[in-house]
Amino acid sequence: MPKVIDERRRRERIAEAVWAIVARDGLEGATVRAVAAECGLSAGAVQHSFRSQAELQRFAMELVVERAAARIDATGRRAAPDAATGSGASALKAVEAVLSELLPLDAERLAEARVWAAFSAAALADPALAPLSRRMIAVVEGLCARCLAQLRADGALGPAAGDALAAPALRALVDGLTVGLLADPSPAARRQARAVLHAHLESLRP
Template sequence: MPKIVDHQKQKEKLAEAAWRIIAEEGMEHATVRRVAKEAGISLGSLRHYFPTQSELLLFSMQLVLERIRKRASSLKLDGPPVEDMKLILREILPVDEQKRYETEVWLAFTVKAMSEPSLRKFSNEIYEETKSAIFFIIQSLENLGLASPNLDVFLETERLYALIDGLALHHLQKGDEVTPKLMESVIELHLESLCRRNS
């Protein structure tokens, strides 16, 4: 009886192999040949799924986004609003090994998309989706009456987005200094600074 191959699982296996190589050795080493070897799959089989490195990288980033969405949708948001907001933001910061891999892939994908038109559309979609999630958090502070008076929702959305990106990049550069605990503390302090002070 012929062996039934789960093609989606094979593609995910290849994407995860690409994640490891990008995180441990850098984007330049994530060639189709190297990824095939890391995944224990023949080069011909890899090319059947992903004829080019760009297609492999695109799927890898799509898988990252899919897993972030899945984690976010499974969060139990039944605590104090600001605590729930911290939980949401924690899903897009590299606070554990899995999220660090995802951040490495995101960074490699973003850089590659600058010179690869076939990747630019999805890169822009990621940017807009992330920005929308952050806008929702800032807007919620205002809607719930928690925000400081005269808070500019659009400006604060950009500021928080820049803070998250900066923390993620600094963690990748200096993980021993910009630790997960430090990143979470910075985000907590920032959110609290946006809230109305109780008098």
């Protein structure tokens, strides 16, 4: 009986191999031959699933966005009950924990951030990737907006933080801290990133 191949799962497996190579060697290292070796397939099998290097790169980036969006959405849903305590300090602590999950504060998240940074850089030169980059920005900004809404509901947000720029500003802070940690992922830099996020959230209190 012929073996049934789950093509979607095989494409995801290939994309995961791209991520591993990109995190280790950069996007230029993710050749078809290298990707095939990483995931234990033949180059022909990879080319059967993806007709070109560009198609493989787009799918790998799409899968990053898809999984990150699902994780961020789940994180936001978990945070809401934790934050809704009636205590502004408790709500602030819960929101800080949620937003900290976006930062590359451990090896796994650092690898993910390296992969995303490589794809984001590629999107600057490839119009086909640009919408994916914008979607990720929207996903992160949406979480920031939900966190601010939760703080407002718990009375932990001052009037100065209630304008339309509050969520983009918070997202920009998270992005900036992420870039800084990519350049310097040392324990001291991680502590500083946490302290900066904490200080910013404290500054939003009434």
